[in-house]
Amino acid sequence: MSVRDPDKRTFIRVCLGGVATLAAVGVAAVTYPLFRYYLVPKPSSGSGGKTSIGVNEIAVGDAKFFDYNGTAAVVLKKQDGTIVALSAVCPHLGCIVQWERDRQDFLCPCHAGYFTPDGVVISGPPPRALEKLPLTVTNGMITIG
Ligand code: FES
Known part of the structure; x- marks a missing residue:
């Protein structure tokens, strides 16, 4: 069996696509909370407190x-x-x-x-x-x- 086999190519594409998707989700899961915490201001409560x-x-x-x-x-x-x-x-x-x-x-x-x-x-x-x-x-x- 060679890589030129259409079934094998499809399988490899699906696997690589799955790995890329998991990597993107992992990066987003780590960076989004950091972005929210450090870079985006929290909404104002308008309490006017000191x-x-x-x-x-x-x-x-x-x-x-x-x-x-x-x-x-x-x-x-x-x-x-x-x-x-x-x-x-x-x-x-x-x-x-x-x-x-x-x-x-x-x-x-x-x-x-x-x-x-x-x-x-x-x-x-x-x-x-x-x-x-x-x-x-x-x-x-x-x-x-
Ligand atoms: S310099 Fe762009 S958000 Fe502060």
């Missing part, structure tokens, strides 16, 4: 991400000690930005958008700055909202 974070929970030059009314937000203690709270949702297509401690800037991993620690666009496709969130600092607690 979030409190201890000033000492954040090192100078570092950032802490949190859920703010159902969407990703970040509070940052800048190198000069001032504290900033921003939406972590990129204004380009809605991916979640990452804090780059070494560079002291925000990176949107989807299309390489860069923002200053104050959320101002440095480069890339984002059309505007990250949204600033209101905050107060009282008795060692940062209250956002």
